[in-house]
Amino acid sequence: MDFRKTESRAIRPSRRGFLTLAAATGAATALGGLPAFAASAAPRRPTESPLLAADAAAKNQLWWQAPGSANSMIEQGLPVGNGRLGALASNDPARELLMITDATLWTGGRNDTLDSDGQFPYGRDDFGSLTMLATLTVDIPGHDLGTVDNYRRTLDLAQGLVTTTYDIAGVSYQRQVFASRPDDVIVVHFSQQGRGAYTGTVTLAGTHGEATTADRVGRYASFGASFANGLRYGAAVTAYSGTGKIAVNGTSISFTGCRDLTVVLSGGTNYAPDAAAGFRDPSLAPERLARDKVLAAARESARDLLHTHVADFRPVFEQFAIDLGASSAAQRELDTWGRTQARWRDNVPDPELEAAYLQFGRYLMISGSRGSLPIGLQGAWLDGNDPDWMGDYHSDVNIQMSYWLADRAGLSDTFDAFADYCVAQLPVWTEVTQRLFNTSTNRFRNSSGRIAGWAVAYSTNPYGGSGWWWHPSGNAWLCQNLFEHYEYTQDRAYLAKVYPVIKGAVEFWETRLVTTTVTDASGASREVLVADRDWSAEHGPQDTRGNTYSQELVWNLFENYRTATEVLGRDAGYARTIDDLRKRLYLPEVSPTTGWLQEWMSPDNLGETTHRHLSPLIGLFPGDRIRPDASTSKEIIDGATALLTARGMNSFGWANAWRSLCWARLKDAEKAYQLIVNNLRPSTGGSNGTAMNLFDIYETNPGRGIFQIDANLGTPSAIVEMLVYSRPGHVELLPALPAAWAAAGSVTGVGVRGGFTVDLSWRDGTVTQVRLTSVGGRSTTLVVGGTARPITLEPGESVTLRDL
Amino acid sequence: MQSPTTPLTGADRRRSRTPAGLAAATLAVLLGAVAVPAQAAPAEPPVSNDTVQAETTTAGLAERPFMGWTSWTMQSSKYPGLNPDGDYSYLTEANVLKQADALAAKLKPYGYEYVNIDAGWWRDNAWVPKFDQHARQTPDPVRFPRGMKPVADHIHAKGLKAGIYLPVGLEKEAYANGAAPIWNAPGCTTADIVYPDLRTTNGWDSAYKLNFDNPCAQKYIDSQAQMFADWGYDFLKLDGVGPGSFKSGDNYNNVADVAAWQKAIATAGRPIHLELSWSLDINHAADWKRYSNGWRIDTDVECYCNTLVSWENSVDDRFDDAPAWSRKAGPGGWNDLDSLNVGNGEMDGLTRAERQSYATLWAISKSPLYTGDDLTRLDDYGLSLLTNREVIAIDQNGAAPARPVTPVGDQQVWGSKNPDGSYTVALFNLGDAPASVTAHWASFGFTGTASVRDVWNSRNLGTQKDRITSTLPAHGSRLFTVRPGTALVSTSYEAEAATNTLSGNASVGGCDACSGGQKVGNLYLGGKVQFNDVRVKKDGIYTVTVAYVSGDPRSVTVSSNSGNGTSLKFPSTGDWGTAETVSVQLALKAGANTITFDSGTWYSPDIDRIDVPQSL
Incomplete structure (x- = not known):
């Protein structure tokens, strides 16, 4: 064994690549920050090109040989995003279409008048919905697809760039689409090699009936409006070129004979993440701000805008890398969609495609979760104003699954959007809960008649509003994510920030637990604490106490709370009270009837055997109270395995991802892998699976599929979980490496609970090298091939082990 | 022409496309038609049986698919202004000659030559027909005030050819209580040429079926042919012909009518191209080939809507229906995909891409190329589609359809x-x-x-x-x-090989058209055939060619090794005695592989053989 320590370095080495490049470019601003559309200082421009060389970029590029249809943008449009503004691009030579969404463009509001059944309304006016901001079209009538040769469009995951190239009559045309966070704009840049030129029209249109106006002198077009809820919003576009003619033509911008053309769009709302201000910034004029941003950007060359963007994007992407092995030449010849189809047709592993699917999830995270609201059911990628389930935040697996990826895959900073959201919503969540939760008609109310802390419903919006039914366990699950982020980062300031959220959930549960008597197998009876009447998340009866789902989540919440109070040195007395409660919690048993870990305090199967949710397995994943080692009884492990087996291998995308994560925890590599393969199945006619653009499709009804982003983020988490399992004090490498990836591979930048990151390489299924770096952690146990090694590091230190 | 008197039944595979106004007109015609039959007058003794043997082909005609223009497309359309005097009223001498002049000026240099008058030349704008005393159709004086011969003369003067139209059978209104004497057939009247029970025929049941057991029937056809020859027509579209035209059964078998027409034309003293319509029964392809110069393989391409056609109704049908006919066409007789309406995007109701695809399918299918567009209003793109000499050359190269x-x-x-x-x-x-x-x-x-x-x-x-x-x-x-x-050098693997694994009902059967004289059939409801030990030297994705037999388009799930495969629809081979090939993409690994054809939950083609390239 080669055991080598390296010198201390700056804290947060997960940002090492970022710091290196950002230092050179001056674009280093803290990630996170104000989650709002706001004026910002002019970014500093990189002095050297941050662009990757073509061969280096190719590793993280997806490509297609056909543009998207304007009628199928959710399956065929390519996503870009700057963390708040997202767009789907069609890349049609004759008509570039961008469908643009701002993550804060929400209708609805606090929604705090309950229906007669004590539950929340769930409509687009009361609860609200995420909606699209605008469409941008660039019509180039001479570039009919029927005359185009060598069409190709590429999604460069590492650089955040969509590039379309094609030839017409000997001229090579290229267009690039990117969403820049530093400039807060979306850029479409057209260029060509040969004697080509562009003639056409740029059109900006709102999606709620707004009137676009164009300014002849400023050569920009814009619109602005407000919703009934008072939210103001606006967007603006301008175009410029070194040659040809650009002019305002009605409400559009025309361009004639331009050898190159740059179109710049910005937009946003006056949403503010501040409950006290009613979630509005009254001083903000979105249309004017959008205009200022596009005119400021238009003073820069397209090259400088691109370089500024890539200098911002690439370092974040490069905090993590993965290689699952080489694919065949035949696979590489196919475009991404052809490859996806061949993967399913032939059942021949395509490790590069599978790794790219993971990186695509990371790409979506970087593009959709920086500096604004968190990723909801679709992130910032809509194709209409009526997304299913409002494109909202679902608190019974969806938002949690999306954020499982952040720390695992080197994107700790993208977690801030989620944490900041919870913190900003807390005052309203608390007020509404304490006023309404114990309403007599709410069948989930506390029998105790007491109320404290906060809760949410199954759906939440960005105005503190809940939608649909109360979801008493949702707070505990949100807090599990919040606490795990601390485990990964060991960032005390962060923990202090979210502590009130966690404590509020604890207080809620202190008032909600009730006592009951259970009889053990031995015949002895004992008094235990159970969750009050509830639903096992969308499954089975709605009035059962002590559901496994709630028991596990509350157990986890209370344990994490104890740790948080210790770390922060706060509320020691209360922490003891809560930990006493934790010890009295009923924990699930195995049914003598089914052999499954019980979902309810009943030996009977009260629901659907193959139900999509894995609520009773929440202690296996995302929790890890249930572990396939000596700490958990074999009976419980067998019961969990039997239940997971019974749930089946074919469900919705997120449900398959969750199953895969559970199988990875049980170290069944082939089952975990098969579920990833199942999610890569090409979606046809709306069936569950992967669309042309790799968005995951959820079949709501036969023949009707919608996009849900959680599987795009949850499946990558499963891939990581197959390679590295961690909990504080324990890191296990290659717990579930499938044969398809065993030959050779590597991964770098994987987050490790306990405050580390790990890089590892393997060959023939065996770890060949591992490097553990502390991002705040001091000791852990590294388990490789069944051998445990204690590791001690100072923050910033690394250790590399070879010849294991 | 097809729609005016076509009853729309549930059995018609064509979707209903008849707007209410048209349906009303249709109904009126039908009511008039069924209001007939008085008892047939006693017949005079039939003339002696004519034993002249008809030519089996009309020498020199349709050596290549014909090219030209038809009136029906604009007649059938609801496009504003085309039919100001009621449905189908576009058909007039003035309009025909205007189009003939435009054809001569714009398209003749590229080979377009036929100007074809479609249904209605003997019907007024209320669709009431006119017949001469010999039960022959006679021009409507409003549409063709000078009669039909001057029209043909004008067309000929432009260096073009003239086409005319008839429905098959004796139109009911021509029966005249059985008393109308047949021209140039002493002793024959209309009563002699039909069956005593006045059984009806053709796609609309608008005519009495001709009884060719009685030589008077041939005389009637001769009289019509002679009339057209005398007028100077070079082309006849015979419509509503069965089996086909959505009809089957003895009453709708018009093979004898078609043979009679060929015979009549041979003796009329003028070559006349004989084209059959519509949706002809492929099982009679040999008859159509023997007696005619072309046959419509499908329903009308027109949409009977506010444009001339639409993609879904029914240009795209042809992609499904043409493959069955690919081995049926050749010099002397061609598969007719109907009119090619790509000349004016706005009137056609198609995108540029659709217009190009439409023209492409017609050209590679060696279909006759006749447009129904307004030739005075061709747009630049439409003109370029209709006059691309390389495309026309593909259509006209005499080879089999693609x-x-x-x-x-x-x-x-x-x-x-x-x-x-x-x-x-x-x-x-x-x-x-x-x-x-x-x-x-x-x-x-x-x-x-x-x-x-x-x-x-x-x-x-x-x-x-x-x-x-x-x-x-x-x-x-x-x-x-x-x-x-x-x-390409390939290795063939026969489906019937003893080393293969057959499941379900799959079984080996004889097949004259198949390599090895055998195939695997009965691939239905779970039946499958697995080729074992398919060997290649290198891992890769191979183009595997599948020889199969399928009298109709059928799907089969094709997979290799542990793959999930893909459900693929194989085009019809035209009948159950013809083998064709398609190729599929499959991953194979170095060494031994399996390739499986699984019928799954429905019916699949019979499999003859696969050919696997020996190298990538």
Whole structure:
């Protein structure tokens, strides 16, 4: 064994690549920050090109040989995003279409008048919905697809760039689409090699009936409006070129004979993440701000805008890398969609495609979760104003699954959007809960008649509003994510920030637990604490106490709370009270009837055997109270395995991802892998699976599929979980490496609970090298091939082990 | 013509497309028709049986698919202004001659020559027919005030040919209580030429079936043929012909009518091209080929709507229906896909991509090329589609029609070998979104580099190795001429080989058209055939060619090894005695592989053989 320590370095080495490049470019601003559309200082421009060389970029590029249809943008449009503004691009030579969404463009509001059944309304006016901001079209009538040769469009995951190239009559045309966070704009840049030129029209249109106006002198077009809820919003576009003619033509911008053309769009709302201000910034004029941003950007060359963007994007992407092995030449010849189809047709592993699917999830995270609201059911990628389930935040697996990826895959900073959201919503969540939760008609109310802390419903919006039914366990699950982020980062300031959220959930549960008597197998009876009447998340009866789902989540919440109070040195007395409660919690048993870990305090199967949710397995994943080692009884492990087996291998995308994560925890590599393969199945006619653009499709009804982003983020988490399992004090490498990836591979930048990151390489299924770096952690146990090694590091230190 | 008197029944596979106004007109005609039959008058003794043997082909006609214009497309349309005096009123001498003049000026140099008058020339604007005393159709004086001969004369003066139209059978209104004497047939009246029970025939049941057991019937056809010859017509479209025209059964078997027409034309003293309509029964293809010069394989292409046609109703039907007929056409008789309406995008009701695909399918199918557009209003793009000499040359090269070389999903590759050894290769995207389509040279039996010309874009694309991929718009196409590289060397595996594994009802059966004289059939409801021990030297994705027999289009799930496979629809081979091939993409690994054809939950083609390239 080669055991080598390296010198201390700056804290947060997960940002090492970022710091290196950002230092050179001056674009280093803290990630996170104000989650709002706001004026910002002019970014500093990189002095050297941050662009990757073509061969280096190719590793993280997806490509297609056909543009998207304007009628199928959710399956065929390519996503870009700057963390708040997202767009789907069609890349049609004759008509570039961008469908643009701002993550804060929400209708609805606090929604705090309950229906007669004590539950929340769930409509687009009361609860609200995420909606699209605008469409941008660039019509180039001479570039009919029927005359185009060598069409190709590429999604460069590492650089955040969509590039379309094609030839017409000997001229090579290229267009690039990117969403820049530093400039807060979306850029479409057209260029060509040969004697080509562009003639056409740029059109900006709102999606709620707004009137676009164009300014002849400023050569920009814009619109602005407000919703009934008072939210103001606006967007603006301008175009410029070194040659040809650009002019305002009605409400559009025309361009004639331009050898190159740059179109710049910005937009946003006056949403503010501040409950006290009613979630509005009254001083903000979105249309004017959008205009200022596009005119400021238009003073820069397209090259400088691109370089500024890539200098911002690439370092974040490069905090993590993965290689699952080489694919065949035949696979590489196919475009991404052809490859996806061949993967399913032939059942021949395509490790590069599978790794790219993971990186695509990371790409979506970087593009959709920086500096604004968190990723909801679709992130910032809509194709209409009526997304299913409002494109909202679902608190019974969806938002949690999306954020499982952040720390695992080197994107700790993208977690801030989620944490900041919870913190900003807390005052309203608390007020509404304490006023309404114990309403007599709410069948989930506390029998105790007491109320404290906060809760949410199954759906939440960005105005503190809940939608649909109360979801008493949702707070505990949100807090599990919040606490795990601390485990990964060991960032005390962060923990202090979210502590009130966690404590509020604890207080809620202190008032909600009730006592009951259970009889053990031995015949002895004992008094235990159970969750009050509830639903096992969308499954089975709605009035059962002590559901496994709630028991596990509350157990986890209370344990994490104890740790948080210790770390922060706060509320020691209360922490003891809560930990006493934790010890009295009923924990699930195995049914003598089914052999499954019980979902309810009943030996009977009260629901659907193959139900999509894995609520009773929440202690296996995302929790890890249930572990396939000596700490958990074999009976419980067998019961969990039997239940997971019974749930089946074919469900919705997120449900398959969750199953895969559970199988990875049980170290069944082939089952975990098969579920990833199942999610890569090409979606046809709306069936569950992967669309042309790799968005995951959820079949709501036969023949009707919608996009849900959680599987795009949850499946990558499963891939990581197959390679590295961690909990504080324990890191296990290659717990579930499938044969398809065993030959050779590597991964770098994987987050490790306990405050580390790990890089590892393997060959023939065996770890060949591992490097553990502390991002705040001091000791852990590294388990490789069944051998445990204690590791001690100072923050910033690394250790590399070879010849294991 | 088809619609005016077509009852729309549930059995018709054509979707209802008749607006209410048209349906009312149709009903009126039907009521008039059924209000007839008085008892047939006692017949005079029939004339002696004419034993003249008809020619089996009309020498010199239809050596190549004919080209021209038809009146029906604009007659049938609700496009504003076309039919100001009621449905189908577009048909007038003035309009025909206007179009003839435009055809002569714009399209004649490219080979377009026929000006074809369709249904209604003997009917007024209320669709009431006129007949002469011999039960022959006679021109409506409003539409054709000078009669039909001056029209043909004008057309001929432009160096063009004239076409005319009739429905098959004795139109009910011509029966005249059985008393109308047949021209030039002493002793024959209309009562002698039909059956005593006045059984009806044709696609609309608008005529009494002719009884050719009585020689008077042939005389009636002779009289019509002679009339057309005398007027100077060069082309006749015989419509409502069965089996076909959505009819089957003895009463609708018009093979004898068609034979009689061929015989009549042979004696009329003027060559007349005989074209049959519509949706002719493929099981009688040999009859149509023997007695006529062309046959409509499908329903009307027109939409009977506010444009001339629409993609879904019914241009795109032809992609499904043409493959069955690919071996039925040749010099003397061609598969007629109906009129080619690509000349004016706004009137046609099609996108540019759809118009190009429409013209491409017609050309590679060696369909007659006759447009129904307003030739005085062709747009530049439409003119370019109709006058592309390379495309016309493909249509006219005398070779067999192209057929799909891939299964027929949203993306399809079609092709055929040209007389000069090159290949015509067409890519189609029938999907509603843009898509790339790849033609693998292996699908055509060659490999390596081949030179490619993009026919529509008039560009040489240089040499392309192993394949060409193009990105096509929704409903788009590309048309290439490919000069092949070297021949592909494959290993054949017979489906009937004893080493294969058959499951379910699958069984080996005889097949004269198949290699080895056998195939595996009864692939239905779970039946499958697995080829074992398919060997290749290298891992890769191979173009595997499948020889199969399928009298109708059928799907089968094709997979290799542990793959999930793909459900693929194989185009019809035309009947259950003809083998064709399509090629599929499958991953194979070095060494032994399995390839499986699984019928799944429905019925699949019979499998003859697979050919696996020996190298990638």
